[in-house]
Amino acid sequence: MPKRVDVDARRREIADALLRLAATEGLESVSLRHVAAEAGVSMGAVQHYFRTKDDMLRFALEHQARRREQRIVARLTAAGRPPTVREIIRTSLLEVLPTDDESRADWLVGIAFFIRAMRDPAMAEVLAEGVPQVVGFFTEQLGAAQADGLLAPGVDPYQEAVLLWSAVDSQATAIVLGERDPGDAVATVDYYLDRLFVI
């Protein structure tokens, strides 16, 4: 048991190093040697903890998703009462938008993986798993809100979930390119939630 914990902790440390490099330099020029140096371990250690580079990349993506989920849960529980569906969805959306160093780094990592996926079908397959999970979660939450009479009449929870994801996906990239102000992006999300929720 303690050994397993050590293994997981070491894999997370290496993944954190990879994510830092991906956010600052992209993935194109990142080698095992870079990751080992950034993590402060030997190349042999990296190879010990990850069988292949793809294995490491996939683990790093999952690790990043878990970290983001933990941040969302921490924000939602800080209120000290059960969050509403609207709060759950708004907090999730705002955590995706690059509004601080952490969410900005996360989005830059996403872009680095996207650029790799454009030339690497295996990576495209891994990336393709992410959005349907988010859309599925939003669809479920909106379905519950609809059953409670909280949504505007006649809306489709699945289509609304796709549109909510699109709103942050598109604006997040515009923010890191310097095209869009983060506060304006948040205002657009709130505008849309106001249209969607009647309460």
Added chain:
Amino acid sequence: MPKRVDVDARRREIADALLRLAATEGLESVSLRHVAAEAGVSMGAVQHYFRTKDDMLRFALEHQARRREQRIVARLTAAGRPPTVREIIRTSLLEVLPTDDESRADWLVGIAFFIRAMRDPAMAEVLAEGVPQVVGFFTEQLGAAQADGLLAPGVDPYQEAVLLWSAVDSQATAIVLGERDPGDAVATVDYYLDRLFVI
């Protein structure tokens, strides 16, 4: 006058060659030599028609935007009567989504320029001009539709313009990654237009 026409035609031919290369190979490895070979002209000719590589890239982007605009206008005039605002906006949105070879190549070119912009602030500045133009056009059109009582009560034309752009921007990239079906993306756009327009 004829000379000027020749210059423009030659610049467009070279730009078309650059756009073909950008769509298939990206921009990272594309050199003046590649562009000249693809266009069937000498490197000296390329340098004669464009002072710098940036000049060529900027012209190619503008050329692509004009081509897309012409396709949209051709579709809208095919009906033989003045298009409604809803038709203008729907046709513009659907032309952005990669639903055929031409629109798919266009979006791949956009991604190639985006990838370059991530490492090249001058290119990021050029790219940053595009979306506000589209959003401005949609805002104007929706404002007119609102004045005619065609929109759902209380909507904000500017925010709706941002959301419509986001819906195609995000889904277009998901389509070229193989994450989303083009028909599903069109259905989401139509769903949103149904929510936005009362007529």
